[in-house]
Amino acid sequence: MLTLPDCFSWIQRIRAARGNDSMDDFTTVNAGAKGAQEFICGTDTSYSEEQSTRIISIAATSIAAISDDRVEVIVGVRGAAPGATVEAFRADGSWASIGSVVGPQLSNPDVPSSYLMDAERISLRIAGFPGTQVTYYVHPILTRLSSHKNNDGSISVTGSTTMRSGFVDAFSNNAWKGIGVVTEGVFSNTAVPSAYLYNANTMRVRVRYNDGVVASGALDSTLEFPHPRSVLIQPLQSAAAEQAAMSWRLRWADYQPTGYFAPAGTDVELWVSGNTENLTVLVGTQGMADRNNPLRQSENMRETPLFKGKNIIRDPLGGAVHIRKLIGNTSGAARIVFMRGAIPMPYYVSGATAQLQWLLMLLLTEAPEVELVGARIVVAALKETALKFSNVDAQAVMHSHEEVMRLEAEVSGLDGSAPIHTRPALLIYAVEGSGTASPHASTGYIALPHTDHISQYNEALLGGLAAERWVTLHEYGHHYQTSYNSYGPFGEITVNLYALAVSLHYINEYTYVFPDRWSGTVNWLALPRTAKTYGAPESDPQAILEQLRKGLGAGFMPAWHRYIRENPVEAPGLKYFVLSACIAAKRNLTEFFADWGLLKVTDTEVWIAVSALGFPYPSQQLSAIRPYRD
Incomplete structure (x- = not known):
């Protein structure tokens, strides 16, 4: 793959690529007689003699788009005092600060595109020095690129770019050849000659401005794999910080999928731009079965820091590539470009990938693992298992998982009424786990065991039946439990209040089993309180949750969760469990909990x-309510 121009030496590289073309992407726009120059010096005679004779100037190091609405600006500043403000001239005619000089430069990875003077250029100056104004082209990027081979052998190429208009080129046989135009940031050519392929399965594409200046670095697209090699990574709250804020029992995943796989022992080149604070790459998938021996669990994810510019990683084991980008002191997203080494995985994006594209990826991939991605869920599995379910609509698979997440979030009181009651931006991975392990939930994931045959586990994972298999409802539920409603005897009990919430909408294998447990439970409840201890095997301990739901109404459980999140205490335990439930219900529930052997006279x-x-007290005896049947 062609090397993406180094953000600290774009000018020289672009000139070399053009041969006799001496123009560069950082040409200064100047209406004066001298025309274009590398920078403009300026003085302000209202300042002291020392200041007025000082040479003050701005020189671009890197000015590049990060996304459709954000630009990274890195400029060298000469002669200005530390802390001097750099301003941008907006299209509305106003000047606005984009940051302060630190050392010899200003670096801001998150300048809004509204600070550009027009769609292609940014005009800068040092505040207080009008003569320092200088204007540069913004180096655009390809944000999306996909390619598909048609039946007649021609190639269909589509994509998008931060550049509003311009030309599209493909690289083959050591030459760039035009294949289309950019209109309002998008381009499409459904009949590119196959001779324009870079190699047998790759299109290499760039975009350039209307005036002929090369605008972007080259980006590759593997035929039939629609997800781009250029990935925008938004910062997320750390899993630990979210766990503390939400009182989760388990942490969620604060890393994000990419759709690319790092082969074992292979150099993988990543190009990084934008906000690189708290940015790392992780190889492997936590909790996943070992692809070479699915009866074992794979090794934990391996993490490596990423820095601006070119990064080379080599992982001895190989695995799916994930990115962790945590919120820090600097705003803005990171842009990761997969240059060479990594191979595309079958990667289904809910609402974006077509079923035929998914099937072609499964058939053509060299990667041994697959990922399906939804708004809050990533399904990760071995390719051979995914092939067993190739007849299942991938969108139905994701919808089923998302339904479980939606309904469990609903009963958790995550209604968006406040930031603390808003569904997290973090993810949960549902992975194909070791074939010798039990289903389980842990930090960032749930694991459903590998089986060679069709089973309840892989049906739940990849068969579109996540909402109809108790194992999925239960394991996802662990990620909605709080540390306060899961203390002591409730670790494996309150998890089922989330599963039961889904069961109100979808039938599962226990739908008609749980009601039959009532006869034994009612007999146990009739025992003297001194003879009962909550959780006794003669009873159905989760029926306590159903009695609370039916007796206090559907709003009780959400209200209980909201109260817990708003009023955390230092230590979970019986007192807080009972008190918080009473406050959420606005009822004295002591007799009810005593009926269940939870609360003792002592x-x-x-x-x-x-x-x-x-x-x-409640208007009825809650412990006498028959659970499960509405």
């Missing part, structure tokens, strides 16, 4: 604390 502190709230 727990005087709890009885007194609840009594002090002054809430009335």
Whole structure:
């Protein structure tokens, strides 16, 4: 692959690529007689003699788009005092600060595109020095590129760029050849000659401005793999910070998929621009079965820091590539470009990838693993397992997983009424786990065991039945439990309140099993309180949750979760469990919890604390309500 121009030496590289063309992407736009120059010096006679004779100037190092609405500006500043403000001239005619000089330069990876003077250029100056104004082209990027071989052998190429208008070229036989035009940031040519391929399965494309100046670095597209090699990574809150804020029992995943696979022992080149603070690459998928022996679990993910410019990673084991970009002191996203070494995986993006594209990727890939990506869920599996379900609509697979997540979030009170009650931006991975392990949930993922045959586990994972298999509902539920409603005896009990919430909408294998447990439970509940301990095997402990739901109404569980998030305490335990439930219900539930053997007469502190709230008792005996059947 052609090397993407180094952000600290674009001018020289672009000139070399053009041969006799001496223009560069950072040509200064100047209406004066001298025309274009590398920078403009300026003075302001209202300043002291020392300042007025000082040469003050701006020289571009890198001015490049990061996304459709953000530009990274790195400029060298000569002669200005540290802390001097650099301003941009906006299209509305106003000047606005884009940051302060630190050392010899200003670096801002998150300048809004509204700060550009027009669609292609940015005009800068040092505040207080009008003569320092200088204008540069913004180096655009390809944000999307996909290619497909037609039945007649020609190639269909589509893509998008931050450049609003210009030309599109393909590279083959050591030459660039025009294949289309950019209109309003997009381009398409459904009949590119196959002779324009870079190699047997790759299109190499660039875009350039209307005036002929080369505008972007080259980007490759593997035929039939529609996801781009240029990936925008938005910063996320760290899993630890979110866990603390939301009182989660388990952490979610604060890393993001890319759709690319790093072969073992192979150099993988990544080009990084934008905000590189707290940016790392991870190879492998946490909790995944070993692709060479699915009866074992693969090694933990391996993490490597990323820096601006060219990065080379080599992983001895290989695996799917993920990016972790955490919120820090600097705003803005990172842009990762896969240059060489990594291979595309079958990568289904919910709502974007067509079923035929998914099937072609499964058939053509050299990667041994696949990923399907939704708004809040990533399904990761071995390719051979995914092939067993190639007849299942991939969108139906993702919809089923997303339905579980939606309904479990709903019962958790994540209604968007406040930031703390808003569904997280972090992800949960559903992975094909070791064939010898039990289904489980852990940091960032749930694992459903590998089986060679069709089973409830791979049906839930890839068969479109996630919402109809108890194992999925239960394991996802662990990621909605709080540390307060899962203390002590409730670790494997309250997890099922989320599963039961999904069961109200989708039938699963326990739909008609749980109701039959009532006869034994009602007999156990009739025992004296002194003879009962919550969780006894003679009872159905999760029925307590159903009685609360039916007796207090559908709003109780969401209200309970919202109260817990708003009022965390230092230590989970019986007192907070009972008190928080009573406050959410606005009822005295002590007798109910005592009926279940949870609250004993010796727990005087709890009885007194609840009594002090002054809430009335429920209007009915909650422990007498028959669960499950509405």
